[in-house]
Amino acid sequence: MKNNFIITVIVLVAIWLAATRVAFFRIDLTEEKRYSISDAAEKQLMAMKEPLTLKLYLTGNLDANMARLKSEVTDLVTEMNMVAAERIEIEEIDPSEATDEEERMANYRELEARGIHGLSVSDRSRSGQVTESVIFPWAELCSQRDTMVICLMNPGASSTGEMSVNTAVGDVEFQIIDAVRVLNHATLKKIAFIEGHDELPEPMTFDISDALSRYFQVDRGVIGTDPTILNPYSAIIIAKPKKPYSETDKFIIDQYIMRGGRVLWLIDGVVLSDSLLSTGGMTPLLANDVNLNDQLFRYGARITSTLVEDMQCTYMPVNMAGHGEKPRFEPIPWTFSPLLQLSPLHPITKTLTDVKVDYASGIEMVGDTAGIKKEVLMVTSNASHVTGAPAEIDIMKAMKVEPQDYFIHSFVPIGIAMEGKFTSIYSHRMPPKGITADVKETSEFTRMIVVADGDILKNDIQRTQQGMMYLPVGFDRVTQRQHGNRDFIVNALLYLTDDEGIMQLRRRQMPIRMLNRVSVEQGYTSTATLNVLLPVAILAIIGFIFIMLYKRRYAQ
Secondary structure: OHHHHHHHHHHHHHHHHHHHHOOOOOOOOOOOOOOOOOHHHHHHHHOOOOOEEEEEOOOOOOOHHHHHHHHHHHHHHHHHOOOOOOOEEEEEOOOOOOOOHHHHHHHHHHHHHOOOOOEEEEEEOOOOOEEEEEEOOEEEEEOOOOEEEEEOOOOOOOOOHHHHHHHHHHHHHHHHHHHHHHHHOOOOEEEEEEEOOOOOOHHHHHHHHHHHOOOEEEEEEEOOOOOOOOOOOOEEEEEOOOOOOOHHHHHHHHHHHHOOOEEEEEOOOEEOOHHHHHHOOEEEEEEOOOOOHHHHHHHOEEEOOEEEEEOOEEEEEEEOOOOOOOOOEEEEEEEEEEEEEEOOOOOOOOOOOOEEOOOOOOEEEOOOOOOEEEEEEEEOOOOEEEEEOOEEEEHHHHHOOOHHHHOOEOOOEEEEEEEEOOEOOOOOOOOOOOOOOOOOOEOOOEEEEEEOOOHHHOOOEEEEOOEEEEOOOOEEOOOOEEOOHHHHHHHHHHHHOOOOOOHHHHHOOOOOOOOOHHHHHHOHHHHHHHHHHHHHHHHHHHHHHHHHHHHHHHHO
């Protein structure tokens, strides 16, 4: 008896010590491993050099869906702390908690100024009563030197309720680890906008440069004649060139790719006059030859000399007044500015809202590139029209077409991603005159993204009484809607420069296993009663068996 007592005490002490060291433990038996931390995430957590604080604004009076999202965040952080080199402390902050309405609105305005936007949520009770509240599905990960804002749920998501929250849950690990990665690195990777070929000027890329500065040091400059000038850059951006690239420029870019460099190609397939189109309603349509077609073809892509229109598009204010009448502007569908559908599976485009493009062209995947993995990122809808250059664009004729006869093309690719080992365009060729570097004919593993529209990252500039104001990339002034252009470009650069596999976290799929609402409502009373009485009945049966066994043992 004494030995048994000592063993029991030792076991209990061991359990207590294990419980104090492992406060959170669970075994992940799900098919999609939704409760497991990935290897890439563990690597970032183990590289932490200082404690971090997660300020969680998703708190207060939450409905069941938002409460689930909050629970997933807190559980994930708790699990991360089991492998992290330093702890991540959670600080819950309720923006709606205030002594009066004025203080509450001041809290809201302070968060809005930092880019943390509230979300209006409607909740319907079983009796049919609808209540609305403002919540903030955001967090901030703070170190001693910097703060990273984390969007826990896309405010522009078209889905609501369980579907929206399920999508957000699948993206939580990436959002937190992405912020941890940025805070871990004391120095930023460098990217560069290529200039010298009439690309988009700096004011037209101000907003996207600002967004990218969260992750990168963003430079601009011409290529020159130094074959190694691009070596310090993790990626380069070629944004809407209008003048041809020289063979020297092409060679330096090609050899940069052969050494593992990454490129975001944003090139128009056609050129037209937007001013002629807006003033006279007509413009010639010509092919945009910037001397890059052969290079892209060798890599496996071809931007066609076409103009793509789509019925899924933005709106343009047009003066509908007759001659001599007072101007009367009405918004009409602007088919030259399609809203693209995005791949729900690729880490760049998953969970993003539609992307707006202007005067875009199509892309064809070409060449014998069996070793290159190609994925379509963006396509038009199933009601598109393709006009080949040279041609003439006439708005009045376009407004009179029969849609069922005119929009006969479907799902025209506008953006693709490619990765693998590419073949140099200068394979078995001499370098351009003036270049003495050796030719590397096959690349290291690398990536590139090709988009047949240069305006995808262009921001508008609006004149105000205070001066010039830069509008966000993808913002539609007619509908006042923010499209997904900014997030697409940022994700594209993160994907291109991702050597740690963090972007692959966005490939995770969280299947929805939803209950049948009709069955739940019909069987609510019986199910609730069963859940209450069944545990009591089980305990009663166990107790009865225990008493009977006790009596039988001591009756003898």
